[in-house]
Amino acid sequence: MILHLVRHGQSTWNVEHRVQGQTMHPPLTELGREQADLARETLRSVPLMAVLTSDQTRAAQTADIVAQPHRLVPLPTPLLREQALGDLEGRHYDELEPQAIPEGTHISEVRWGHGESLADVAVRMRDLVTLLSAVYPPEAQLALVSHGDALRVLAAVLRGGSHRDVDFEAYPTWPNGHVETFKLS
Template sequence: MRLILVRHGQTSSNVEGLLDTAEPGADLTELGRRQAAALPETLGEIPVDLIVTSTLVRTQQTAAPLADALGVEPWVRDGVREISAGELEMRGDDDAVHAYLEAIFSWGNGNPAARVPGGESGEEFLARFDAVVDEVVATGASTAVIVSHGAAIRSWVPARSDNVSREFAARTPVGNTGVVVLETAAEAWTTLTWEDQAIGGPAVDTSLTDGPAGEPLDVDA
């Protein structure tokens, strides 16, 4: 099957550079709504059978135009929500953002038990995201879209794809409404494309508007 992972559109917390991971989370900005509105045209020729969103409102708002265009009722699943920032929630200072990203990218370096301060471990995150993906695969759908979050996508893909490294994911952002496409044969996932540019909307400086989960991290630093 083909699995299309889409990061939600821009939010006010992205603009302010905040680690906003708790429910319900910020709404989409006007730009975020334009980005969401562009998804049907961007994915329009792909026969999507199933759409899944997280419990955070920004993913549901992002998925709505695509769901309306396809006449598909999205599933809402807690398992694909953003990685909890714990004690760092709603902080945007450099120390907090670095601590968050450093923790999640340490999971792919043989340390899945590491925990975001006051938040989740890699084992906990992967278990919940895997459970949703397994549920999707079990439907027999040929193509499914999961509208999720930047850190979640950048953590799950290198953990489960046979051709994306932790280093690549750490250094390569997924912008708002950026798309990562994977396919599976048997039990192995292979990443076909990794899109780190926003879909729709005007050209913007993503370093200022995509938020902490869209920032690159030098894992060798």
């Protein structure tokens, strides 16, 4: 199975430098729609069997654009949502203050803002991979439209790693509208 991981286009909260997390409503900007158009063009000739998307507005709008040439209706799933960041969501980046990592805890296991840890997101991503393997044939090509940190965790899972293997160096900024392809073995 081939998975084409797509980060949503720029949202209004990306422009406002707000922590989005699982906030549902921020829509795409005009630039975000252009980035979604580029993702659509990247995947235009790919024989997609399905387009799955986070149910958050910015991802769903991107998925609608990506799915157009394939005449597919995107399938929303909360499994593709961004990492929940609890009471940090909606705050401007410049309002955030550094927080200590609790002693004896790996940074990927901290639930920032009382939201989800990367370990929690990895559980969702493993559930997603299990679901995809059960529902789609091994030769399927799927587009998965999601969010930066969720996609970084999914990439680690697809490489056979865990939440501790998220590669923030290879993907320091998974750009809006970027498509990265992985083979699910």
